[in-house]
Amino acid sequence: MSSPIRIGIIGQGRSGRNIHAEFLKNIPEKFTIAAVSDFLEDRCERARKEYGCAAFQDYKEMLADKSLALDLVVNASFSHQHAPISADVMNAGINVLSEKPFAKTAEEVKELIGVSKRTGKLLAVFQQSRFAPYYRQVQKVVNSGVLGEIRLVKIAFNGFARRYDWQTLQAYNAGGLYNTGPHPLDQALGFIGRDITPNVWCKMDTVCTLGDAEDFCKLLLSYPGRPTIDLEVCSNTNFSPYTYLIYGTYGSLMGSMSHIDWKYYVPEEAPPIKLIKEPLPGPSYCSDKLVFHEEHWDVPDEDKDLFNSMAARFYNNLYDALTTGAALAIPPEQVLQQIAVIEECHRQNPLPVKFQ
Ligand SMILES: NC(=O)c1ccc[n+]([C@@H]2O[C@H](COP(=O)([O-])OP(=O)(O)OC[C@H]3O[C@@H](n4cnc5c(N)ncnc54)[C@H](O)[C@@H]3O)[C@@H](O)[C@H]2O)c1
Structure with missing residues (x-):
């Protein structure tokens, strides 16, 4: 080389x-x-x-x-x-x-x-988004265990756009899921596990696009014992309250690509509670007193140019793979799982082909 x-x-x-x-x-x-x-x-x-x-x-x-x-x-x-x-x-x-x-x-x-x-x-x-600083941070929090077991990972790569280029055409393997989807889906599969074939439910539609490929995609992935994934790639919402929203057994996380908040209780610090089958006295509601710890992350200055930071890490890995035989961070076998999911989404949503 x-x-x-x-x-x-x-x-x-x-x-x-x-x-x-x-x-x-x-x-x-x-x-x-x-x-x-x-x-x-x-x-x-x-x-x-x-x-x-x-x-x-x-x-x-x-x-x-x-x-x-x-x-x-x-x-x-x-x-x-x-x-x-x-x-x-x-x-x-x-x-x-x-x-x-x-x-x-x-x-x-x-x-x-x-x-x-x-x-x-x-x-x-x-698929440079594997190296996105916000994704690495979300993984770090999840892997630290403070949120407990992760039950739901919601990812939204949304916006409002009326596209009119070839990226709206089925004949070009376009539409939101083939185009934008590989970024969040590659991240999502990291949470549900890259070793399984997940159950897929998907709803696709055309909303604002001038082409015949979907610009609305809601996707649910599940597998026994793994977090459920709820992923959106939609071009018809002006509101994007989060890129990530995660529900764990001890707390939750919400974040964008530049700022993340997470909040959790520590089981050892929580007061003991016991199940009461009889109507609560008074009557009254459950009044568990949990103390929540709050933490935050802001994208560091050196990663503020998101694209450059992802591309630099991606190309460093590729350079090492080519020159020293280092392992690719994203081996093609992992992408096989992602494309199989996208293929299943399209199988469930045959949209009329209008343009060749
Ligand atoms: N990873 C990312 O973040 C990212 C961002 C943008 C685009 N993309 C991908 O890059 C690809 C290109 O998208 P784009 O936005 O650059 O499109 P584009 O329309 O801006 O550019 C495509 C260019 O490739 C040329 N071209 C196409 N097929 C060719 C061929 N067989 N031989 C020679 N020239 C050819 C076209 O003439 C055109 O100049 C798409 O698959 C898209 O999904 C990835």
């Missing part, structure tokens, strides 16, 4: 240019943007000028050009092209980082894992 790692980027749009290239150009000691590919010639030309790299309208020409000595290709093409292009990249003998969604179906993920094993090429997915 060369160092810096030589990168090709397919797609020069909001992801390929604005996220990946703009981030990678700032760490030349680790990564060199050697080439890009985009259907659009003006985007190729801009990359030649801005990054001093080679540029191709046909990504297959980029993969075939051995003089580029590419170590890694970032696949930031349209979502429905992710799986076939990732396979093409590995078959060309190059490691691949696919944008989310990794694929449309669990079967496609299995095929990609097969290509990765056969070619010996690294297969990674850009």
Whole structure:
């Protein structure tokens, strides 16, 4: 593996240019943007000028050009092209980082894992929200045990938007769950467990979108003995009181991406109570006197640029995986579970296909 790692980027749009290239150009000691590919010639030309790299309208020409000595290709093409292009990249003998969604179906993920094993090429997915500081903090609180056993994890990635681009089209593997969903769903699966196939209930609908893919998604995941997950990716609410709301047996947590509060009682400090079957005297209501401890977290200054902080941690792990053989923080086998859940959500909600 060369160092810096030589990168090709397919797609020069909001992801390929604005996220990946703009981030990678700032760490030349680790990564060199050697080439890009985009259907659009003006985007190729801009990359030649801005990054001093080679540029191709046909990504297959980029993969075939051995003089580029590419170590890694970032696949930031349209979502429905992710799986076939990732396979093409590995078959060309190059490691691949696919944008989310990794694929449309669990079967496609299995095929990609097969290509990765056969070619010996690294297969990674850009789900940078695994490294989000607020998610790490929520995990820290949950793992500390102060909230007791976690019974419900509510996650809301909501807003109000009338989208009208290709990310509204089923033919492009778009809609809220394939597009935004991989971020909160990857986090959610960390709470219910990455080792199981959860029960899925999902309601999808089209509300404000101009396309035919859902922009309203309510998803419940359950499994015996595990926390229930209640996840929303909806484009029709102006109110977002929380990103996370967690119910435990000793307390609860509520937080956004920049601030989190949690509140709990300590069982050893609580006064003893006993069950009374007879009507309470008076009559009266139960009057348990619990003392709650309150704690707070604010995103640290160094993580205030959320995107950079997530991308930096993601790319550090990818760099280590490529240069030292370190384990990927998000192995493709974990993404298989996520795509299987998304596939089941769509199976339960067949929406009419209106555009090809
Ligand atoms: N991880 C994240 O936070 C994040 C953020 C934004 C987008 N994305 C993902 O990135 C992908 C691209 O989304 P976007 O918002 O950048 O779209 P976009 O429309 O802004 O850009 C896509 C670009 O890729 C080019 N392109 C598409 N297929 C190509 C191909 N086969 N060969 C060459 N060029 C090709 C298009 O011409 C366009 O310039 C999507 O799958 C999306 O889900 C991820």
